[in-house]
Amino acid sequence: MTETSPHLATTADAYDAIAVEYAGIDRTDLNGPSLDRALLAAFADHVRAEGNGTVAEVGCGPGPVTALLRSMGLDVFGVDLSPVMIGLAREAYPELRFEVGSMDALDVPDGGLAGVVSWYSVIHTPPQEVRGFFEEFRRVLAPGGLLLLAFFESEGGPVTEFDHRVTTAYRWPVDGLADLAGETGFTEVGRMLREPWEGERFRRGHLLMRAGA
Template structure:
């Protein structure tokens, strides 16, 4: 059996590495990442469907976890969502606040969200969970479930694969080298983990890789049932 203290230390070291890498590449990343309005039609449609679901529910604000420079948070706000952003990287949050001073952005981790139980109407994880080792996903999904109000909505979008682990040592643009670990799981495994965390999946998309990309993209629209109990 794994020692819980050792497991917590390993998770902390992993989060520190992610934070340091994104602090290093933050400025290049902000230039590199597309504005949501320039995304492909399916991605825009999924974001719009999520926005309509959370605004119709009227249950509370939406957390954009792993918000980066805040472009998607701002896009959701433009669709009428009361959204705020959370990111592990202080440098990313600095850029988000500078670009969108009217919005709320906080440094934080999706592994331990500061929102109270049932406080949120929506949680968005848009290409922000793939750096987590698969062993950490169940607890993260349970954390999403915890902060959502009964009837609240989750949108998770990520690249998928066949139990793949990729490590690269460069970031974005011509900035300093920064290591990144990425994990690609099968879509059905992610769906199963979400269901075990207590979510009901309401829609699922699977997009073929864009030109130059190597992995398809899966989107999961899910809901915390109105009569949900803690998983």
């Protein structure tokens, strides 16, 4: 997989077009008590306990998760395909680092990160290309580094395409995504499934994975 994969250009263009509207979405999942926020806090606890190295949020959008992780004490930066999203992130959080880039080709040396957060950022990736992203996450993580994934869960069914409001996306069975991560060098630490809140369509899946030696 390369940065010229057609879906990457399509995704970047789609998020550029909706960036301002997207940035204005109410983030109750992050701004108040929630299972989502608790899981990010648990990730931050693990990273701090193991030396508090640098973390990348890949597919960071306008930056709210990156900012939340920084408030939890992490040395974190954000990466996104969409230049408009990165512009909004830099404007909203000028004290933080944000870069335009592709999460299948990160500008990070081998083993350079203590953690990677992929918060609904592989959802637009065609299923046959997801392995390449996991391989890149494994490359940039130090042995024992942590990967946190959030995604739309298919409720026991197969990988399923759906009409995401921005561009085509996919729901994954949690076991299928965990198995794929395992094949690329990760060991599962834990998982969380939560039912959709009012106004949400699908169950949410979360996996915390540790990179092998």
